[in-house]
Amino acid sequence: MDRRIVKDKLVKNSSALLLGFMLLVVLLIFIGLILKSQPLLESHPLGDILSKSVWAPMKGEFGFLPFILGTVWVTLIALLIAVPLCILAAVYLVEYAEDRLRNMVLPLVNVLAAIPPVLYGVWGVLFVVPVIRDVIAPLFGLQISGYSVFAGGMVLAVMIFPIMMSIMVEVIQTIPQELKAVSLSLGATKWETIQHVILKKARPGIIAAVVLAISRAFGETIAVLMVCGNIPKVPNSLFDAGYPIPALIANNFGEMMSIPLYDAALMFAALLLFIIIFGFNLLSRLILNKLEAPH
Amino acid sequence: MANISKRLQKEKIAKLLMQLSGILITGSLFLILGTILYKGLPHMTWEMISQTPKGGFYLGKSGGVLNAIIGSLYLAGLSTILATLIGIPIAIYLHVYVRQGTAISRFSKLLFDVLFGIPSIVYGAIAFSIMVFFGIRASLLGGVITITLLTIPIVVRTLDELLRTIPQDLKHVTASLGATRWESAKVMLKYIRPGLFTALLLAFGRAIGDVAGVMLTTGYSDNIPKYLDEPTATLPLAIFFQLSSPIPEVQGRAYASALILTFLILIIVLCTHFLSSKQKKHQT
Numbered sequence: 120m121d122r123r124i125v126k127d128k129l130v131k132n133s134s135a136l137l138l139g140f141m142l143l144v145v146l147l148i149f150i151g152l153i154l155k156s157q158p159l160l161e162s163h164p165l166g167d168i169l170s171k172s173v174w175a176p177m178k179g180e181f182g183f184l185p186f187i188l189g190t191v192w193v194t195l196i197a198l199l200i201a202v203p204l205c206i207l208a209a210v211y212l213v214e215y216a217e218d219r220l221r222n223m224v225l226p227l228v229n230v231l232a233a234i235p236p237v238l239y240g241v242w243g244v245l246f247v248v249p250v251i252r253d254v255i256a257p258l259f260g261l262q263i264s265g266y267s268v269f270a271g272g273m274v275l276a277v278m279i280f281p282i283m284m285s286i287m288v289e290v291i292q293t294i295p296q297e298l299k300a301v302s303l304s305l306g307a308t309k310w311e312t313i314q315h316v317i318l319k320k321a322r323p324g325i326i327a328a329v330v331l332a333i334s335r336a337f338g339e340t341i342a343v344l345m346v347c348g349n350i351p352k353v354p355n356s357l358f359d360a361g362y363p364i365p366a367l368i369a370n371n372f373g374e375m376m377s378i379p380l381y382d383a384a385l386m387f388a389a390l391l392l393f394i395i396i397f398g399f400n401l402l403s404r405l406i407l408n409k410l411e412a413p414h
Numbered sequence: 415m416a417n418i419s420k421r422l423q424k425e426k427i428a429k430l431l432m433q434l435s436g437i438l439i440t441g442s443l444f445l446i447l448g449t450i451l452y453k454g455l456p457h458m459t460w461e462m463i464s465q466t467p468k469g470g471f472y473l474g475k476s477g478g479v480l481n482a483i484i485g486s487l488y489l490a491g492l493s494t495i496l497a498t499l500i501g502i503p504i505a506i507y508l509h510v511y512v513r514q515g516t517a518i519s520r521f522s523k524l525l526f527d528v529l530f531g532i533p534s535i536v537y538g539a540i541a542f543s544i545m546v547f548f549g550i551r552a553s554l555l556g557g558v559i560t561i562t563l564l565t566i567p568i569v570v571r572t573l574d575e576l577l578r579t580i581p582q583d584l585k586h587v588t589a590s591l592g593a594t595r596w597e598s599a600k601v602m603l604k605y606i607r608p609g610l611f612t613a614l615l616l617a618f619g620r621a622i623g624d625v626a627g628v629m630l631t632t633g634y635s636d637n638i639p640k641y642l643d644e645p646t647a648t649l650p651l652a653i654f655f656q657l658s659s660p661i662p663e664v665q666g667r668a669y670a671s672a673l674i675l676t677f678l679i680l681i682i683v684l685c686t687h688f689l690s691s692k693q694k695k696h697q698t
Contacts, residue, residue: 123594124594126594127595134506134507134511137500137504138504141500151540204439207431207436208435215432226687230680230683231442233686234443235622236650237651237654238623238675238676238679240654241450242446242449244657245450309425311425313428335531338531339533340533341626345654365533365626372539386539397528397532399531401524401528
């Protein structure tokens with residue numbers, strides 16, 4: 120008897136220790152990022168770093184605006200493509216499709232989630248970039264390489280399909296049958312019911328899904344890096360090249376460490392990502408947890 | 415209300431749009447797989463998966479990417495094992511030892527949810543600076559540590575969801591039979607066993623596909639690693655490097671490597687699917 124209790128205590132304490140260790144790691148990552156980006160923050164005011172658009176590390180100028188806007192551009196393009204598609208498809212799967220179709224499509228969408236970013240990048244280079252170069256850009260009378268924020272946004276849109284679809288389908292499924300029945304019995308068509316009842320009721324969940332997708336898009340590194348062109352200039356149109364924050368870190372880390380403050384600037388970029396993504400994730404999880412709570 | 419036919423027409427258009435969206439989303443998967451298959455298949459040779467790079471490999475001479483395949487398997491395998499060893503006790507702790515709904519359980523679960531979303535480049539950057547600080551060079555060990563941190567949240571979250579499906583009765587019965595909480599945890603682990611492997615496969619899949627985390631920490635090498643402190647090639651990084659080469663043969667190898675990675679991922683997906691349907695049967 121004694122030994123069993125000792126064993127129980129042992130497991131309890133060691134697993135508590137592991138949990139504590141993980142919490143500590145997160146804290147350490149955060150503190151480490153702040154400490155490492157300190158040199159940059161000491162010599163340049165935060166406002167300048169975030170609002171200036173000149174990136175010339177050799178001259179000691181670290182304006183993050185091109186990277187911030189690069190990230191914002193690709194994320195917005197991805198959302199503009201993916202959000203309407205996902206909402207429509209999710210509604211269809213829940214409200215119209217038969218069980219068999221639903222059980223076939225959802226696992227396929229989940230396969231998209233399993234595909235590694237680098238393969239999205241390969242697909243972007245082999246398919247999306249040529250399509251933009253040879254088909255879409257000529258429509259606007261442009262001759263470009265195809266490596267652009269548009270390509271980045273398209274690839275990202277496909278990458279965020281699965282996370283948005285799975286949450287939206289789940290949220291729409293939780294809407295009580297009675298609500299729909301009332302609307303239909305009042306003479307509304309199914310589409311009107313969807314517009315005025317289902318989408319209204321599902322709004323918090325849809326917002327949570329979108330926020331989660333944004334944070335996913337913000338952090339995506341390699342796939343975007345492969346198709347965006349990576350020029351540190353503020354993009355002005357769909358077809359301009361962009362340079363998102365994660366690509367900046369991945370491309371330059373480990374090299375050029377001899378340039379003063381470069382290291383700190385890249386760490387600051389990582390800190391920026393960490394804070395933004397942490398915040399967005401937290402927000403959407405809080406919304407989702409609240410939605411789950413009554414059940 | 416009079417124009418009922420107009421309203422019905424709207425309904426039809428909306429339905430069509432919805433069907434189109436569904437087709438586009440599902441179709442994108444086949445488009446990706448198709449593109450890789452179409453481009454990769456002509457360059458696929460037995461040499462690619464059976465040999466390490468020979469001299470002049472990156473100029474288009476003979477060799478394969480066996481080093482990267484083995485490197486990726488080592489890296490993903492070791493990280494998954496470590497992540498499991500750390501993740502299972504944490505998930506068990508949060509479900510068995512901590513009372514549900516308390517501040518610590520809610521806070522920890524929220525934290526793992528959030529951690530799940532932190533991009534690997536952040537882990538990579540921080541791990542890299544730590545390695546520079548201690549003077550450790552890029553190596554398999556560095557990669558394993560980075561990827562383990564990346565995969566722990568996956569293991570914990572998946573297990574958490576599984577443990578939530580366990581009927582309360584099971585817990586009560588074990589407790590009423592006089593089992594300690596650890597003994598009852600063992601019963602619960604048995605109950606979710608197929609799902610447990612799903613969690614491992616998910617972690618493994620994420621680990622084998624990650625680039626941003628290993629780019630800075632694992633390095634690259636033409637040899638198959640023998641020890642933990644050697645730099646190691648990984649398949650995604652091999653794809654990335656070869657694709658940026660201007661030489662057509664090397665680019666072709668990138669496509670073939672992408673095909674190999676796709677194949678590995680699809681195997682993992684199939685196993686996951688099989689196991690989770692088994693878990694469902696297991697429970698009813």
